[in-house]
Amino acid sequence: MSSISTGASTPAISFQDVSKTYVGARGSVHALDNVAFDIQPGEFFGLLGPNGAGKTTLISILAGLARASGGAVKVHGHDVVADYAAARRSLGIVPQELVFDPFFSVREALRIQSGYFGVYDNDAWIDELLENLGLSDKANANMRQLSGGMKRRVLVAQALVHRPPVIVLDEPTAGVDVELRQTLWQFVARLNKQGHTVLLTTHYLEEAEALCGRIAMLKQGKVVALDRTSALLAGTASxxxxxxxxxxxxxxxxxxxxxxxxxxxxxxxxxxxxxxxxxxxxxxxxxxxxxxxxxADLENVFLEIMQGESKPLPLKVEAAA
Structure with a gap:
């Protein structure tokens, strides 16, 4: 696959004072509170936070599955609301949930997904995805016949089948075996080196520490830390x-x-x-x-920040050179 070429002056993803409020019978819940940061083309970026911090809400707004109460989100300069078609073509999202169509084989599911984005005659890239994700021997198997780990591999392939410049991985290794984790990270790291931007949310902090150049941490809908991974680790002398x-x-x-x-x-x-x-x-x-x-490792830093034991870290919105 050829390298991705994008203008470095335009962020791959831009969250601009994004807020989200849910109104229910028991009152209002502020899921996101003026979240603002940019992710530059070619970055491997981590979005961390405890359950309920707002990570999935932010990803849902990015994907067009939820509407922000305030602010804006752009993908390579395309607003996810005003220019949703171009924004979604630039995104490949691997969701947390196992969502699949039980009536098709793996190859058929990938061809259909490719067609959603107007990409045809894509079998060579589909074959490459199947090989790199360990799915070649399952290409003609019905989706219902696959194990949970194999279904997750197909979700990754579906997210990548239209060759998006921005890849969003929302808890991609939750509940999967070691082999899949290694296979997935080797493949995604290669795509990142070719120029793809990667946004990762994960509760496996050792993965974030090993893979991500920069990390943002959310707590109760607010960004409480945003810096290079090395700087976050250096911020504790423990x-x-x-x-x-x-x-x-x-x-x-x-x-x-x-x-x-x-x-x-x-x-x-x-x-x-x-x-x-x-x-x-x-x-x-x-x-x-x-x-x-x-x-101390990233898990120690994360716990200190979430528990309020460390000094507030600077929020460096811009990407390091």
Whole structure:
């Protein structure tokens, strides 16, 4: 596939003071509050936030499935309301939900999807999508016969079948196996290198840390952080202690620890604090195993920002050069 060529002066996606208010019997709910940032052509951009933060609402407005209460959204300069046809041709969206037509084979579904965008004689690209997404042996299988993971691969292929310059992945690896995750990211990373813009929402923060050059974080409909991934990680000077423990942590350590099964993570700012934590563990009769000491990762930064434990980070709306 040839590289995408776009004018760098026009953002691939532009969210301009986007607000969304839902009005119901119990009053108004402000899902989005003046969300404003641009994503430049060729970026791999992450949109993160807890459940209910407004991510899906923002994606729905971008896709034309919901109407903003205020502000505007543009895709390569095309307003998603006033110039919706051009905007949607520029987008390929992989939704969270498994949506499929049970009456067609995989290849037929891709040909039909291609035809929606006026793209015909597209079999060579369809074959390439099937091969890169591990679907070649399922090309003639009915959609009803596929597993959930295979159906998700077809959703990715449908989003890409008209060769959109902007790819939106809304929780694309939720509930899928490791093989699909690796296959998907290898293929999407290759498309990104060819010039495609990628917008990713995910709860797997290790994916966002590895893939995204910039990240925006939403909380209660507002952008609370927006910067390069490296700058977000550098914004915390914390050292993280990670170890396994079978015993119960002392209350003073438990109050500041993150515990996942046997895995314990505790923030320590310097070597003296590391020594103090270890001394407290030993004094309480706790024997940590597989102790690791390293820098905080994106999950730590995310939790600090969402819990209001870190200093407010600058909202750098423009893309870094």
């Amino acid at each position: 050292t993280m202690m990670r170890f396994k423990l079978d015993a119960v942590l002392p209350p003073d350590l438990a109050s500041k620890a993150r515990v996942t099964g046997r895995i314990v993570q505790i923030k320590a700012h310097d070597a003296k604090e590391v020594e103090a934590v270890l001394a407290r563990l030993h004094a309480a009769g706790c024997q940590p195993e597989d102790l690791e000491i390293g820098r």
